[in-house]
Amino acid sequence: MKNRHRLPPAKLLALEAACRDQGLPLTVQRRVILEALAGRDDHPTADDILAQVRGRLPEISRTTVYRVLDTLVRLGLAVKISSPGAAVRFDCRTDRHHHLVCLQCEKVLDFEAPKLNRLPLPRSAAYAFVIQDYSIHFRGLCSECGSERPNGRNRKTHTPDARRAREENEE
Ligand SMILES: [Zn+2]
Numbered sequence: 001m002k003n004r005h006r007l008p009p010a011k012l013l014a015l016e017a018a019c020r021d022q023g024l025p026l027t028v029q030r031r032v033i034l035e036a037l038a039g040r041d042d043h044p045t046a047d048d049i050l051a052q053v054r055g056r057l058p059e060i061s062r063t064t065v066y067r068v069l070d071t072l073v074r075l076g077l078a079v080k081i082s083s084p085g086a087a088v089r090f091d092c093r094t095d096r097h098h099h100l101v102c103l104q105c106e107k108v109l110d111f112e113a114p115k116l117n118r119l120p121l122p123r124s125a126a127y128a129f130v131i132q133d134y135s136i137h138f139r140g141l142c143s144e145c146g147s148e149r150p151n152g153r154n155r156k157t158h159t160p161d162a163r164r165a166r167e168e169n170e171e
């Protein structure tokens with residue numbers, strides 16, 4: 001096992017406690033996947049995690065990675081982030097924080113805004129819905145995709161699809 005990817009002790013303890021409470025075994029897969037997620041702050045997709053853990057668990061299947069990530073979310077050790085039209089991403093940070101989502105490259109950055117952490121939860125009884133938490137996604141362009149040129153066009157093109165979408169928008 002590579003030391004530089006050790007699971008932070010607090011997260012490991014939380015995983016042990018959650019597995020014990022739920023009567024789940026602390027499998028190598030659960031530990032390695034949580035470790036992979038805890039080691040990055042770029043909000044990876046399940047496939048990103050799969051690519052990362054294949055180095056350590058060559059036999060692991062895509063289904064297992066998806067299932068383990070769902071288990072980690074159910075245990076409260078990670079959260080899912082979804083933006084319309086983009087792949088679901090996972091976040092090991094479960095404290096209240098917000099996100100900056102790039103509309104072009106779909107990058108997701110953590111955004112700290114203490115003022116936004118203290119919003120009063122609105123009444124939702126009329127919707128037969130109990131609000132428990134919130135997280136705000138601000139959509140825009142990251143520094144790599146930002147409109148450096150006044151007309152908003154950008155030399156940097158990440159994918160042919162992005163370029164095509166932009167050209168269609170300009171018509
Ligand atoms: Zn971007």
Ligand SMILES: [Zn+2]
Binds near residue numbers: 099
């Ligand atoms: Zn986050």
